[in-house]
Amino acid sequence: MKYSSQMVAKPYFIFALILLAGEILFGLIMGTQYIAGDFLFPEIPFNVARMVHTNLLIVLILFGFMGATFYLVPEESERELWSPLLAKITFWVFAAAGVATILGYLFVPYATLAEITMNELLPTMGREFLEQPTITKIGIVIVVLAFILNVGMTVLKGRKTVITVVLLTGLVGLAVFFLFAFYVPENLVMDKFFWWYVVHLWVEGVWELILGAILSFVLIKVTGVDREHIDKWLYLIIAMTLVSGIVGTGHHYFFIGTPDYWLWIGSIASAVEPLPFFLMILYAFSMAKQRRIDHDNKMALTWAKGTAVMAFLGAGVWGFLHTLAPINFYTHGTQLTAAHGHLAFFGAYIMILFTIISYAMPIMRGRPHGNGPKAQAVELKSFWMMVIGMLGLTAALTVAGFIQVSLQRLPDVGALSFMATQDEIVSVYKVRLAFGILVLAGLFTYFYSFFVKEETA
């Protein structure tokens, strides 16, 4: 570690990992409710578990992005962070607001939570992924602004690299698009149209810039490939991302009351969206091949390659599966959507966090060459447990989706009702739950790898 202020990243990483464990735990609760409808009812109704699950996911990714930024920006800018104190304050404010919101979901009925947080003054609650009370949303804006100020000042005063500029562009975009979360018109169609400005333009737009920047940083560090090369790849990837991803928002505008030209435009633009993810695979593997150094932290490179492959599968392949309007007509809002959501979020945004954490944590813990071989062996095991677990979970949900489409959506006469269809799929949901447990076991194995002792010679 070159600059002492990089250390502020550590609590962000640790907290993100803890939240991930919580997220998966609530996933398992829902996975059980899919099989046994009475499970934990009425203590934790499904919708509450789901809010906790998805909100923890988003918040943990934000913590991870912030940690990654605080770690890599000083090193790239060749100067200390503008204000390490502000970074610490941001952490505690964000953590407190996050925990309070989750506890609110769990212990107060949602309608009551809306009332006590005075949602009627500026109603923003009750939309998927954006369920947070309005005051929490305002808190998030303040935290993100303080964060961007801190990072922005550091970048401006230091050496500017393509990595930091792309990263900062992504972070500013993240903040700007979040503002659409405050726009909740009476017209449901307008509401949905701009809701995607947050959700889609995040995961298939600006977040990919952040992903590309973090991936590039780790690749430089563990392969020693020269910067010119890295920069060129990064530009190409994010160019393809934005060219396809912005207009690609149209793949959500097929059947929600928006004009029908989106059927064509959304299909065509989003069909190109897998390309940047494919470039990421070429990128990671060719940088690894051309490497000039053999870093002792083998796992960091393993995670980096894994991110590229799994993001391509989850976002690229599983996304393409249902992105053309004539197919989406039948698959829209089925278990196939959930299958894609899981592999895409995991492959792209959880694995990139493992990549940077596995690179940076050993260094912050006084091991510049990475963890010892024994710890890395455990970590490799956890890598495969989580990857296989998520692939199995996704495969199960894909089968569930196919059954759902063929029983409930395809028949013109004699289609089964939603609930009757779900009864037919229960055995597949059991397989999903089993793979989910494997993912959690993998995460605990990963935690354990932090505590593996090496024999000292």
Add this chain to the structure above:
Amino acid sequence: MTERITKNMARNIYFGGSIFAILVFVGLTFDTVQQVPKLSNDDKITESVARGKNLWEVNNCVGCHTIMGEGAYYAPELANVFDRRGMKNEVAFKAFLQGWMAAQPLQEPGRRKMPQFNLSESQVNDIADFLIWTSRIDDNEWPPNIEG
């Protein structure tokens, strides 16, 4: 393949491509915003429909259900529940919804549970009006059949 592309070319593709994409998207957004009122019968959004939408939100209905295919996949699609359960008859649908909301949670062991929200009769009517309005949005003939 990338040997022939220089860093400068890559950067220009990035800037040029993004600006082009943003312009196209902003243009389409303007056109969509113009067309939505007609496609969605914006003039039919009564105060009751608006209250119904708010009740839909503050009770987090979308945490279990889909509406026009978006939301959670635990419980049935509701953008067409007026067609499915009310047979497109407003009086019949309101009567159905009053009974339905009052009966929750259904006491069938093992069945997925919908919570009891303790809504008043007029609140349930507001939600019904919201769902009736929603069912009439021109959404390119989705879903494929009545089961949603």
